[in-house]
Amino acid sequence: xxxxxxxxxxxxxxxxxxxxNALAHSSYANERWHNSLMxxxxxxxxxxxxxGMLVADYLYRTFSDRPEGxxxxxxxxxxxxxxxxxxxxxxxxxxxxLLGKGEELGGGRSRDSIxxxxxxxxxxxxxxxxxxxxxxxxIDRFVLTRVPVSGLANADYKTALQELVQQKRNQSLVxxxxxxxxxxxxxxxxxxLTLNGSLxxxxxxxxxxxAEQEAARVALEALQKKQ
Numbered sequence: 001x002x003x004x005x006x007x008x009x010x011x012x013x014x015x016x017x018x019x020x021n022a023l024a025h026s027s028y029a030n031e032r033w034h035n036s037l038m039x040x041x042x043x044x045x046x047x048x049x050x051x052g053m054l055v056a057d058y059l060y061r062t063f064s065d066r067p068e069g070x071x072x073x074x075x076x077x078x079x080x081x082x083x084x085x086x087x088x089x090x091x092x093x094x095x096x097x098l099l100g101k102g103e104e105l106g107g108g109r110s111r112d113s114i115x116x117x118x119x120x121x122x123x124x125x126x127x128x129x130x131x132x133x134x135x136x137x138x139i140d141r142f143v144l145t146r147v148p149v150s151g152l153a154n155a156d157y158k159t160a161l162q163e164l165v166q167q168k169r170n171q172s173l174v175x176x177x178x179x180x181x182x183x184x185x186x187x188x189x190x191x192x193l194t195l196n197g198s199l200x201x202x203x204x205x206x207x208x209x210x211a212e213q214e215a216a217r218v219a220l221e222a223l224q225k226k227q
Contacts, residue, residue, distance in 0.1 A: 001096060008091040010141055011126055011134055018043075018129050020098075022121035025114060026184050027100030036184055040121035043128075047120030047135075050127055051079055054139050059147075072159045077148040081210075084116035087142045093118055103186075113206050157216035164223060165195060172196050175212045191215045 002019060006012050013019050022040050029039035055078050059071045066074070077083065088094060094109040097118060108114050127135035165171040172195070179190040191211040193201040200222060203214025 005091070005093070005096050009122065009126075009138060011130065011137060013125070013129050015129050018125040019122070022118065022125040023093075023096050024098045025100065025103060025108065025118075027103040027108070027186075028098040030184060031100040040118060043121035043124040044117045045124075046127070047122070047124035048079075050132075050135050051120060051123055051139060051143070054136055055079055055143060058144055062147075069159060069163060074148055076159075078143055078146060081112050081116040083143075083146060084119040085112035086146075088115035088119050090142065093122070157213050157220055161216045161220045161223075164220065175215065177208060177211075193219050195219070 002016065005019070021038070022043050024039050026036050026039035026041055029036055052075065055075050056071070059066070059074055063071060063074070094115055097109055097114070099108045099114075103114075123135050123138055126138050162173065165173060174194045176192050176194070177189060178192045180187055181190075182188045186206075188204055188206060189208050189211040190204045191202070191208065191214075192199060193203070193212070193215040201215040201217075201219030203211045203216070203218060205211035205214050
């Protein structure tokens with residue numbers, strides 16, 4: 001089955017254990033090995049950075065007439081959870097995932113957050129196995145074919161908020177992780193956002209990044225109402 005996935009990805013691994021690691025959800029790692037470090041979470045961390053950098057590089061070189069804010073929103077559309085989940089569906093990634101029993105019963109194979117994380121993990125696995133060219137090949141084939149040139153759907157609330165508050169000098173936005181709940185494979189993070197020391201927004205989400213975006217959205221809407 002894993003050879004079928006390699007065919008769908010368009011890349012043959014020299015070290016197949018990297019791809020197998022990319023498929024191992026934390027629920028599986030905890031049940032099988034009692035060690036979350038053997039899951040794909042570390043690969044996800046690396047893949048997220050590689051994906052963001054290569055997409056940013058492409059947008060910068062391709063759209064020389066677009067300002068920074070619009071490039072940021074374009075990138076956000078291309079690497080958001082929904083977009084990555086669509087890529088996972090395209091290559092049939094869900095059926096290859098290694099899930100714990102509870103996650104399997106809970107429909108984890110079709111959950112956007114799990115699928116998106118797995119795509120980032122596969123990108124990192126390609127990078128570790130074949131270098132940046134291997135990672136770029138995956139991104140070229142599946143991510144850069146979905147460039148949103150108009151009708152941006154995925155707002156980057158953090159960037160929009162930053163642009164708003166920077167209209168005045170000496171503004172300080174601080175995102176603070178104030179709590180987390182749930183099992184390791186299904187965490188919910190809580191973030192508070194302050195502006196010059198005053199609380200302006202709270203948010204929660206399945207990752208710190210998503211919780212920060214939600215806090216920024218709440219704060220942005222509140223500040224815009226005051227204008």
